[in-house]
Amino acid sequence: MTIKLYCFGESGNAYKAALALELSGLAWEPVYVDFFNGEARSEAYLNTVNEMGEVPVMVDGDLKLTQSGVIQQYVADKSGKFGGRNDQERYEILRWVLWDNHKLSSQNGITRFLLNFIPEDKRPTEAIAFLQGRLQAAYKVLEGHLEGRDWIVGDAITNADISCCGYLFYPEPYGFDRKAWPNIDRWLANIEATPGWKHPYDLMPGHPSDRGL
Amino acid sequence: MTIKLYCFGESGNAYKAALALELSGLAWEPVYVDFFNGEARSEAYLNTVNEMGEVPVMVDGDLKLTQSGVIQQYVADKSGKFGGRNDQERYEILRWVLWDNHKLSSQNGITRFLLNFIPEDKRPTEAIAFLQGRLQAAYKVLEGHLEGRDWIVGDAITNADISCCGYLFYPEPYGFDRKAWPNIDRWLANIEATPGWKHPYDLMPGHPSDRGL
Numbered sequence: 001m002t003i004k005l006y007c008f009g010e011s012g013n014a015y016k017a018a019l020a021l022e023l024s025g026l027a028w029e030p031v032y033v034d035f036f037n038g039e040a041r042s043e044a045y046l047n048t049v050n051e052m053g054e055v056p057v058m059v060d061g062d063l064k065l066t067q068s069g070v071i072q073q074y075v076a077d078k079s080g081k082f083g084g085r086n087d088q089e090r091y092e093i094l095r096w097v098l099w100d101n102h103k104l105s106s107q108n109g110i111t112r113f114l115l116n117f118i119p120e121d122k123r124p125t126e127a128i129a130f131l132q133g134r135l136q137a138a139y140k141v142l143e144g145h146l147e148g149r150d151w152i153v154g155d156a157i158t159n160a161d162i163s164c165c166g167y168l169f170y171p172e173p174y175g176f177d178r179k180a181w182p183n184i185d186r187w188l189a190n191i192e193a194t195p196g197w198k199h200p201y202d203l204m205p206g207h208p209s210d211r212g213l
Numbered sequence: 214m215t216i217k218l219y220c221f222g223e224s225g226n227a228y229k230a231a232l233a234l235e236l237s238g239l240a241w242e243p244v245y246v247d248f249f250n251g252e253a254r255s256e257a258y259l260n261t262v263n264e265m266g267e268v269p270v271m272v273d274g275d276l277k278l279t280q281s282g283v284i285q286q287y288v289a290d291k292s293g294k295f296g297g298r299n300d301q302e303r304y305e306i307l308r309w310v311l312w313d314n315h316k317l318s319s320q321n322g323i324t325r326f327l328l329n330f331i332p333e334d335k336r337p338t339e340a341i342a343f344l345q346g347r348l349q350a351a352y353k354v355l356e357g358h359l360e361g362r363d364w365i366v367g368d369a370i371t372n373a374d375i376s377c378c379g380y381l382f383y384p385e386p387y388g389f390d391r392k393a394w395p396n397i398d399r400w401l402a403n404i405e406a407t408p409g410w411k412h413p414y415d416l417m418p419g420h421p422s423d424r425g426l
Contacts (some may be wrong), residue, residue, distance in 0.1 A: 052312060052354055063301075067311040070304050077300075087290075088276075091283050098280040099265060102314040110347075126339035134323075141265055 003028040005071075006049060006057040008035050009206035010117070012109055012167035014056040017071040018203050020162050021058075023196050024079035032205040036117070068166070069097045072159040082159045092153045096160035103138045107131050108167035112174035116213070132175040139181055146183035150190055157194055165191050169199055172208070216241040218284075219262060219270040221248050222419035223330070225322055225380035227269040230284040231416045233375050234271075236409050237292035245418040249330070281379070282310045285372040295372045305366045309373035316351045320344050321380035325387035329426070345388040352394055359396035363403055370407055378404050382412055385421070 005021060007014035007030050021028040033039050033055050041053050050057045050066045057064065058071045065071050076083025084090040111131045114123055142164060145152065152160040168176060168188055178185050191197060201207050218234060220227035220243050234241040246252050246268050254266050263270045263279045270277065271284045273291075278284050289296025297303040324344045327336055355377060358365065365373040381389060381401055391398050404410060414420050 051358055052316075053350075065304055065308070067308045067315075069311045070308045073307060074304065091278055091287065094286060095278070095280045095283045098282045098311070098314050101311050102280075102319045103265075106315045106319055124339055124343050126337055127343035130337050130340035145264060 001061050004031050004059045005029070006031045006033050006059075007055050007204045007206075008033050009201045009204040010170075010208065011035070011055050011204075012105055012112075012170065012200065013054070013068045014204060015169075015200040016068040016105075016163050016166045017056040017058060017075075018200075019165075019198070020072045020075040020082060020159065022198060022203060023157070023162070023194060024075050024081050025196075026075065026079055030204050035206075036211060069101060069159075069163060072097065072162060076159060082157065082162060084153065084158060089154050089158070093158050093160045096152050097163045099141075100160075100163040100166070103134070104142065104164055105166045107135050107138065108174070108176065111135065112167060112170065112172055115174045116172040116208070135175060139176070139184065143181045143183045146187050149183075150187070152187075157191065161187070161191055214274050217244050217272045218242070219244045219246050219272075220268050220417045220419075221246050222414045222417040223383075223421065224248070224268050224417075225318055225325075225383065225413065226267070226281045227417060228382075228413040229281040229318075229376050229379045230269040230271060230288075231413075232378075232411070233285045233288040233295060233372060235411060235416060236370070236375070236407060237288050237294050238409075239288065239292055243417050248419075249424055282314060282372075282376060285310065285375060289372060295370065295375060297366065297371060302367050302371070306371050306373045309365050310376045312354075313373075313376040313379070316347070317355065317377055318379045320348050320351065321387070321389065324348065325380060325383060325385055328387045329385040329421070348388060352389070352397065356394045356396050359400050362396075363400070365400075370404065374400070374404055 003021060003026060005018055005028055007018055018030065035055065039045055040055060046053055052066060054066065056068055056071055057066045058074065065074055072082065084093045111128060114128050151157055152164060165188060168178065178188060216234060216239060218231055218241055220231055231243065248268065252258055253268060259266055265279060267279065269281055269284055270279045271287065278287055285295070297306045324341060327341050364370055365377060378401060381391065391401060
């Protein structure tokens with residue numbers, strides 16, 4: 001049975017799930033969600049796919065899971081990859097997945113959206129500046145942690161890396177300058193060099209150019 | 214060995230860890246962090262307690278864990294409580310813990326902070342309004358999920374409830390009106406009625422009145 005993943009290319013949260021599936025070697029296929037025309041907020045989607053109105057959603061036979069971190073955990077449980085080798089690593093991976101959801105991807109996602117995917121005259125400039133300030137603090141934490149480390153936890157790629165990199169490969173400008181953070185830049189290159197790695201726009205259907213952007 | 218929890222009363226994220234510890238029956242004691250005088254951002258704290266500059270931090274013998282959701286998971290693993298009865302419940306609990314960290318507590322925490330704990334003339338009013346708009350969408354998701362349910366997952370209190378309620382008992386105004394959301398109100402009353410439940414200001418040291426607020 002091929003795993004299905006509801007997703008779209010612009011979503012870094014969906015990318016975390018798609019990248020975990022792809023790198024694990026599990027058989028999966030994308031189901032495109034037309035987010036920018038409101039599909040994820042439609043009554044049909046809310047009632048039958050995800051009450052949270054979000055991607056990603058994974059369906060494996062009778063099992064449906066939502067939230068990128070949950071799908072990543074399922075991939076680890078099913079494939080034996082990316083989940084850590086012992087309890088200490090498992091807690092440490094969960095720590096960085098939660099931190100990412102709380103402090104990094106959550107604010108990267110909305111900031112990139114506001115700066116690139118809504119009309120310029122509707123951008124809440126003060127809110128964007130506020131979010132960018134919070135993000136600088138988050139990048140600083142990640143940069144410090146990666147000093148002397150190739151990976152966030154242990155000595156190989158785990159779900160901690162796959163979570164934290166969710167929005168960091170996208171080309172749209174939103175205030176993240178990879179070259180300004182040498183440890184983050186080196187760590188992202190390690191992820192890019194992982195066999196089977198793909199850029200979000202090569203891994204999932206949907207691209208800003210579809211909407212003339 | 215008594216578990217130590219670095220925390221302070223105003224932190225809803227610390228409350229999630231403290232409440233899980235308290236309701237589990239594990240022996241624990243708080244270690245007060247003087248957040249409002251910068252302790253969590255001090256070099257000493259960053260270097261020896263938590264590089265993320267945050268509470269809560271839990272120490273149990275040689276083991277140190279940070280992030281409320283990780284500590285909650287540890288309490289579940291150690292006590293056998295709040296972690297779900299099977300894989301399906303475990304994934305569903307993690308789903309709501311992640312959603313809470315991404316969409317609910319993260320934005321409740323910063324919004325309450327900006328509206329109550331910094332000088333009125335320094336408040337970023339547009340950013341606050343933006344965050345409050347996002348929070349209304351989050352309350353709506355939770356309100357809908359709790360329709361016909363006493364608890365977020367299954368038929369008893371779990372870490373999903375203990376996570377999502379993190380900021381919802383605080384008295385400081387920040388745009389959450391409990392009575393406007395009848396299902397959330399009923400669910401919070403279920404939590405309050407749980408044997409051993411305590412309000413955050415009764416469970417952890419530190420209160421706004423310490424700072425003359």
